[in-house]
Amino acid sequence: MDTAPAPLAALVQMTSGIDPAVNLATVDRALAEAADRGATMAFLPEMSLLLDRDRQRSVAHIAREVDSPWPAALQAMAERHGLWLHSGSMPLLTDDGERRVNRSHVIAADGSIRARYDKIHMFDVTLPSGENWTESAAYAGGAAIEVVDTPLGRLGLSICYDLRFPELYRALVDHGAEVVAIPAAFTVSTGEAHWHILLRARAIETACHILAAAQGGTHADGRATFGHSLAIDPWGAILAEAEAGGTASDRDYRLTIAPVAKEASARARQAIPLGRSRAVRAADL
Template sequence: MTTLPIALIQTRTPASPAAAFAHVEPLIREAAAGGAKLILTPEATNFLIQDRAKRDAVLTTADADEVVQKLRGLARELGVWLLIGSAIVKSGHDGDDRAANRSILIDDAGEVAATYDKLHVYDVDLPTGERWRESASIRPGDGAVIADTPWGKLGLTICYDIRFPQLHRALAKAGAVMISVPAAFTVPTGEAHWETLLRARAIETGAYVLAPAQAGTHEDGRRTWGRSTVVAPWGEVIANLDNDEPGVLFATLDFDAVARARNAVPQLTHDREFVLPS
């Protein structure tokens, strides 16, 4: 039996990189002291700024980003694997001044093991009147990413990606036994859909779903849902924070549960070609 002690970090990320690191560092240290070998932070760990001009004033490349580089050093110091759920960084695409919303997986030597740019950008008009156009400031990624870890393959997704089951199915079919869903969910959609979507993706893939979240009312006025959650391959919630306060959520993953779920319902092997409706 292979098991893995993990921790999800729930944050209320400030608007400046220096404050963001000061906020998340003690939580990561707490997670490592509690025995976690894989630690995951939420979407937008390096800063959370809605105003485009203010954001662009601190935006830099991942190699130069203060929070990313300090977190690499922290992973090395603590001897843990660390997923920066996402950092908002320059995309590196000439002619496109939009940022990338990028997950960065760091190994226990502080090296970058994998990166993933959010595929699906959040362009919505909610019944509450909230309007979001993430595509105006975030360049969507071009491909799915699966990363090797000492405990098995980790599929990378970010927030709004949770609504696209085909992505998660592709990750599972490529061998993912864990799928990360770092998020900054809005309150209306979080209250209505967060846990249901996470459980559905776990059931459909027979994989662990690991969802660290932003939480509470932020400096720029944004409100996020929190409720960081770990869902097992059979769809049961095995750990969650039932609030929107910063904190650490511990869980232990038993990878025999992946095999049990997939053997019981081998849906990943049952695809059939079909004719689309006209």
């Protein structure tokens, strides 16, 4: 009988700002602590390296991936600290330079990039709080789902607003996902209303571990984000949760560690066989 301890995931909650160098230094410190605490893989939040709603000001920092220094910097950190790393996401230009993409990278402990994912669903909303966000004005949505093998299991990729589209997570499961990353920069109002509910629902309906590293606090560009990074098991139980973030500065982070038991997904799917029931019902229609 295998009694090896479950591998540990480290969720890095940040208050990323408008200076990528400061954000990279924060990530480096967080990864050093994650490695010291025995984590196998670390997860960053959405827009971990640059969070700036002023699109004119951010232009100087954003380039095509082939020209950007950011992926290489994270690859070097992963290798130096001996960790697998999920980058959360970063803003990059499309290959033709005409639009931006919100892109995640999965980086192995040897520094190699194992997967990329461009956020599919654009955050175009007008909230009851009065906030208006039009992500599609600058960003192009991705067109492909991504699942990649990692030491934590087969990892499905998504970003923030994708959380509200359960059909994406069903597709990730159909491609073998056992763990799902959902890096985010949720607003405070939507976070208070929906963050915990939606994340637990995605865990339960997919029988996957959910690892959601979040932005949290008051940012240099004036926005406030919800925080509460969460690790959730395939039965919907919260394994670990970070504090909200409060008045954290750009140089702060909160590290949350959670075990990812590889057998938990199989147990949940055996107890409630949603895949089998769905196939039977589809055959009847």
